Amino acid sequence: MNTDPPAVFRTEVLCQRVDALDSAVDLNAWQTSKDPAGTLDGLRDRVAVCVDVAPDGAHVSLVAAAETDGHIRLEVVEAWDSTDAARRELPELLERIKPRAAAWYPSGPAAALGPLLRSLGAIELTGQKVTEACQGLADLVATGRIVHPGDPLLDQHIGGASKYYVGDGWRFARRGAG
Incomplete structure (x- = not known):
């Protein structure tokens, strides 16, 4: 016998509002x-x-993310209110942080920063790498391997991510897209 996922049950049977029916991450x-x-x-x-x-x-x-004590810690390093502000401040910030790796998704809105990110040597996450990154993050959360500070911005991003199915897998889609 199949049962509905908890969010569907709460919506359809209990008439409760839920944040997302097909959340990409176990909230x-x-x-x-x-x-x-x-x-x-x-x-x-x-x-x-x-x-x-x-x-x-x-x-x-x-x-930013780093492994510590068997967990991966996530934190928002910086948030800007425009691509122009990010374009001005990102190179100096990355020089100061000196991350082992920097990445971005060129097939999304980050393409606006493409020339800058390429010049900084950032890794382009495309194709299967996007699916791996998205499903990998969701799995790490589900298995208790992620820790985070409870930053409202990060919570909003995670809560707003739904699944966009591609082949046998899926990647993140923003709420209302895909």
Whole structure:
């Protein structure tokens, strides 16, 4: 006998509002993984970063990740209110952080920063790498391997990600897209 996923059951049977029916990330596991006391400060020598841009270009974020004690800690390093502001500040910030790797998604809105990110040697996440990154993050959250400070921006990004099915896998789609 098949049962509905919890979000569908809550919506259809209990008439409750849920944040997402097909959330890409287990939101209960995400909430459980909050660790506001932790920090990446002692892990700067092994941090990787990723740049993302909102569909309207009105928001740019730089998120860092590093492994510590068998977990991967995520933190928002910086958020800008425009691609222009990010374009001005990102090179100096990356020089200061000196991440082991920087990545971005060239097939999305971050393409607006493409020439800059390429000049900085950032890794382009395309094709299967996008699917691996998205499904990998969701799996790490579900298995309790992610920790994060509970930053509202990061919570909003995770909560707004739904699944966009591609072949046998899926990648993230922003709420209302895909």
